[in-house]
Amino acid sequence: MTETTQSTDAEQAAESTQTTGIDIEGGTGQPLEVTSGETREQTRDEWVEYEFDGAAKLAVEDLDVYYGDDHALKSVSMEIPENSVTALIGPSGCGKSTFLRCLNRMNDRIKAARIDGSVALEGEEIYQDGVNLVELRKRVGMVFQSPNPFPKSIRDNISYGPRKHGDLETGFLAGLLGRSDDDAVDDLVERSLRQAALWDEVQDRLDDNALGLSGGQQQRLCIARALATDPEVLLMDEPASALDPIATSKIEDLVHELAEDYTVVIVTHNMQQAARISDQTAVFLTGGELVEYGETEQVFEDPESQRVEDYISGKFG
Amino acid sequence: MAGAVESSLVNEDTSGTETIAASAVGLAAVLFALSLAALFEFVAITDPIAGVSMVVLLGALLVVLGAAVVAFGVGSRLGYVATQPRPSAGLVASVAFAGLWFVVGGLVASQTLGLGTVGWGATALVTGGVAFAATALPREDIGSTLPAGSLAILTGVIFLAGIIGPSWVWDLGWEQQASFNAEFAIPVVTAFCSLLAGWASAKAYGGFGARGRHVGAYVLVYLNALSIIAVLFLLVAFTVLKGLPGLFNGLAFGPGAGPETTLFGVTFTLPVSWPFVMNGVALLNDINGVLPAIVGTIWLVIGAVVFAVPLGVGAAVFITEYAERGRFTQVVEVATNGLWSTPSIVFGLFGLAFLVPRLGNGKSLLAGMLTLGFMLLPLVVITSREAMLAVPDEYRDASAALGVSKWQTVRSIVLPAALPGIVTGIILGVGRIAGETAPILLTMSGSVAPPGSQTVDVIGGFEFTTAPPFVDNPELLQATSALPYQLYSLITAGVGQSSNIANIDEFRWATALILLVVVLSFYAVGIATRYYFRRKLQHE
Numbered sequence: 001m002t003e004t005t006q007s008t009d010a011e012q013a014a015e016s017t018q019t020t021g022i023d024i025e026g027g028t029g030q031p032l033e034v035t036s037g038e039t040r041e042q043t044r045d046e047w048v049e050y051e052f053d054g055a056a057k058l059a060v061e062d063l064d065v066y067y068g069d070d071h072a073l074k075s076v077s078m079e080i081p082e083n084s085v086t087a088l089i090g091p092s093g094c095g096k097s098t099f100l101r102c103l104n105r106m107n108d109r110i111k112a113a114r115i116d117g118s119v120a121l122e123g124e125e126i127y128q129d130g131v132n133l134v135e136l137r138k139r140v141g142m143v144f145q146s147p148n149p150f151p152k153s154i155r156d157n158i159s160y161g162p163r164k165h166g167d168l169e170t171g172f173l174a175g176l177l178g179r180s181d182d183d184a185v186d187d188l189v190e191r192s193l194r195q196a197a198l199w200d201e202v203q204d205r206l207d208d209n210a211l212g213l214s215g216g217q218q219q220r221l222c223i224a225r226a227l228a229t230d231p232e233v234l235l236m237d238e239p240a241s242a243l244d245p246i247a248t249s250k251i252e253d254l255v256h257e258l259a260e261d262y263t264v265v266i267v268t269h270n271m272q273q274a275a276r277i278s279d280q281t282a283v284f285l286t287g288g289e290l291v292e293y294g295e296t297e298q299v300f301e302d303p304e305s306q307r308v309e310d311y312i313s314g315k316f317g
Numbered sequence: 318m319a320g321a322v323e324s325s326l327v328n329e330d331t332s333g334t335e336t337i338a339a340s341a342v343g344l345a346a347v348l349f350a351l352s353l354a355a356l357f358e359f360v361a362i363t364d365p366i367a368g369v370s371m372v373v374l375l376g377a378l379l380v381v382l383g384a385a386v387v388a389f390g391v392g393s394r395l396g397y398v399a400t401q402p403r404p405s406a407g408l409v410a411s412v413a414f415a416g417l418w419f420v421v422g423g424l425v426a427s428q429t430l431g432l433g434t435v436g437w438g439a440t441a442l443v444t445g446g447v448a449f450a451a452t453a454l455p456r457e458d459i460g461s462t463l464p465a466g467s468l469a470i471l472t473g474v475i476f477l478a479g480i481i482g483p484s485w486v487w488d489l490g491w492e493q494q495a496s497f498n499a500e501f502a503i504p505v506v507t508a509f510c511s512l513l514a515g516w517a518s519a520k521a522y523g524g525f526g527a528r529g530r531h532v533g534a535y536v537l538v539y540l541n542a543l544s545i546i547a548v549l550f551l552l553v554a555f556t557v558l559k560g561l562p563g564l565f566n567g568l569a570f571g572p573g574a575g576p577e578t579t580l581f582g583v584t585f586t587l588p589v590s591w592p593f594v595m596n597g598v599a600l601l602n603d604i605n606g607v608l609p610a611i612v613g614t615i616w617l618v619i620g621a622v623v624f625a626v627p628l629g630v631g632a633a634v635f636i637t638e639y640a641e642r643g644r645f646t647q648v649v650e651v652a653t654n655g656l657w658s659t660p661s662i663v664f665g666l667f668g669l670a671f672l673v674p675r676l677g678n679g680k681s682l683l684a685g686m687l688t689l690g691f692m693l694l695p696l697v698v699i700t701s702r703e704a705m706l707a708v709p710d711e712y713r714d715a716s717a718a719l720g721v722s723k724w725q726t727v728r729s730i731v732l733p734a735a736l737p738g739i740v741t742g743i744i745l746g747v748g749r750i751a752g753e754t755a756p757i758l759l760t761m762s763g764s765v766a767p768p769g770s771q772t773v774d775v776i777g778g779f780e781f782t783t784a785p786p787f788v789d790n791p792e793l794l795q796a797t798s799a800l801p802y803q804l805y806s807l808i809t810a811g812v813g814q815s816s817n818i819a820n821i822d823e824f825r826w827a828t829a830l831i832l833l834v835v836v837l838s839f840y841a842v843g844i845a846t847r848y849y850f851r852r853k854l855q856h857e
Binding site: 104106109133134135136137138141142144146148149150151152160161164165209211222225226229 | 709711712714715716717718719720721722725729730733734853854855
């Protein structure tokens with residue numbers, strides 16, 4: 001799957017407390033960066049090979065991201081299967097959020113970012129000229145770290161995407177012309193909120209401002225808002241990190257249910273959470289390297305990389 | 318810890334001594350209010366109050382207050398009063414008291430004792446030095462009460478002894494005529510001393526130390542804020558009181574009392590007659606009014622807002638959301654800030670030189686609207702830009718992640734979230750332009766006391782023509798009046814005395830009151846709008 005990783009035999013180096021090891025080349029052809037307490041070793045390409053049945057929903061190949069001079073993501077290649085939960089874990093600053101934002105081209109919004117490589121959604125390259133960003137982001141929805149509902153009513157929050165895409169017409173003129181989709185809006189709002197397990201809590205106050213909801217409810221509203229555009233892939237950037245344990249467990253249950261119909265890619269800091277909810281796990285380590293990718297059980301119980309084992313057992317990061 | 322002052326966690330019962338300190342604070346507040354009343358001449362300083370003249374009363378109260386403050390400090394030092402003072406009152410207080418007593422010593426030596434330059438200089442230095450030592454060296458309870466209390470006592474004694482009496486005048490002896498008289502000096506000095514003694518007694522009330530400093534600062538800030546609000550209130554009350562008599566002359570109610578009015582083609586008679594706001598100035602009027610100026614002001618503001626707000630908000634959208642942040646946006650920012658602080662007469666000259674020749678070559682309402690619009694524009698740009706920058710980027714991210722285009726995001730997310738801020742800017746700007754006189758003087762003013770028939774009728778003035786541009790409005794191209802301009806000419810030029818205005822002074826004040834009311838109504842509309850949009854954005 002990954003051709004770039006031309007690794008030689010693993011050199012299991014001794015424990016090092018240096019921040020960078022210039023003498024060892026990483027598997028990406030880049031100088032290996034390690035933090036203190038981390039084992040020095042070379043990444044091998046078979047660690048990131050993951051076999052699964054069926055076609056890949058998202059196929060990433062040789063993805064490099066630079067923020068100015070900073071090489072944030074180094075030649076990452078991975079394939080993400082359909083209707084499953086893929087967890088991206090790793091210490092802070094390892095590039096997992098950057099990777100996630102590449103999947104719906106949200107990094108385009110950062111002026112300093114430069115992206116090389118290829119990302120294909122169902123075989124179609126999304127980094128080429130003529131890509132319709134509206135369509136791409138409709139198909140690849142995103143939920144952010146902190147809940148960010150718009151300062152509008154719950155109903156308007158949910159129907160915002162479809163209305164702006166022209167899929168639903170509401171308002172005075174549409175009503176005048178007999179083209180109003182108010183019933184369709186109601187259906188969509190109810191369906192999205194039910195999917196996000198929020199309907200029972202807010203069905204009586206759909207016209208209230210969304211900022212009056214609790215943090216956990218706001219985050220589920222954001223998930224419902226992303227679901228309203230009927231995406232195929234749902235990207236989640238640490239969706240539960242700002243929430244209390246009860247709200248977190250609700251989000252986790254929700255992610256589990258969503259995986260039946262959607263392809264979920266979730267970034268998390270919480271390794272127990274990744275182990276609980278994901279089907280496969282990708283471990284990014286310092287320097288923006290994808291070190292290991294495989295079935296969640298295997299990654300957590302029998303990691304092939306010593307660095308990953310150190311990270312999972314809490315020796316660093 | 319070495320040198321740390323031990324103080325008990327729970328204070329013993331100190332209600333008795335606290336009552337004394339609290340009454341001293343109260344007395345200081347009363348004195349402050351009295352001196353303000355004297356300053357604004359609600360009470361003349363020679364007026365007898367409770368049998369004694371105002372000066373004597375102020376002096377006696379000052380002595381009592383100062384004595385109370387000093388007594389409290391000394392009592393605390395001798396241990397009769399339980400307090401937690403610091404070792405010293407601090408450098409700031411020491412320098413302030415030293416400076417104060419330097420001035421007092423110098424003034425007493427040179428003015429009262431008549432010493433020469435050397436004499437008063439030496440005396441001032443000595444008193445300043447003593448005050449510094451008296452503040453800095455002893456414990457805080459003495460340091461912050463003694464210099465303040467003795468200053469109050471000294472001032473009180475000077476008033477009581479008649480050294481500064483009602484007929485006292487201090488001629489500064491400058492080339493120009495410059496002197497302080499008692500009507501000004503006595504209230505100001507009293508207010509100052511009461512503030513100082515109030516601060517000291519507030520500190521005493523708090524038991525000195527950290528809590529005392531907090532209470533002292535609190536009293537100062539509170540009195541300061543109150544007096545500012547009082548001045549504002551005074552200003553409005555003054556205008557209202559002076560303006561009311563002229564305003565309601567000839568007010569009458571009842572069916573058919575008012576003038577005939579045509580609105581949207583329907584003619585009816587108003588059930589109320591209010592000559593001052595329904596008439597112009599004419600020889601045959603029973604009571605003259607300022608209707609043309611009111612209508613002119615309202616149309617002026619509406620025109621300026623309609624012209625400047627879309628332009629300003631559009632420019633702000635461009636430089637905030639679209640233009641790359643860099644040299645260009647910086648230049649625009651500096652330019653808008655500079656334009657906002659440009660004097661209004663310069664805008665007026667621009668209107669006169671550029672707009673007037675191009676708009677029918679005469680002063681006109683339209684030229685005035687545009688000139689004031691140009692004045693309003695920079696503030697709308699600045700405040701809209703600030704308001705849009707304050708909209709969290711998370712909203713933009715969320716919208717982009719839903720696949721919504723930039724313009725739609727700006728229109729449906731950023732602008733609604735920024736609206737309260739934008740409206741605030743418009744309120745501020747309208748407050749400024751509605752009272753502008755200079756640009757109106759140069760670009761749109763016609764007759765200084767126009768008759769009611771010259772009331773501008775912008776809506777009714779639209780007429781269709783057969784030639785392009787097919788619509789015409791002569792009303793917009795006519796010179797008209799506005800309230801600030803009319804007020805200006807009524808006062809400076811004394812215009813109107815020849816025009817059958819019975820009581821010119823009443824007329825002026827009523828005009829000023831109407832101007833105030835019109836501007837405040839614009840404010841009220843703006844604040845209501847802002848409240849509405851804010852309510853919509855927040856979840857209450």
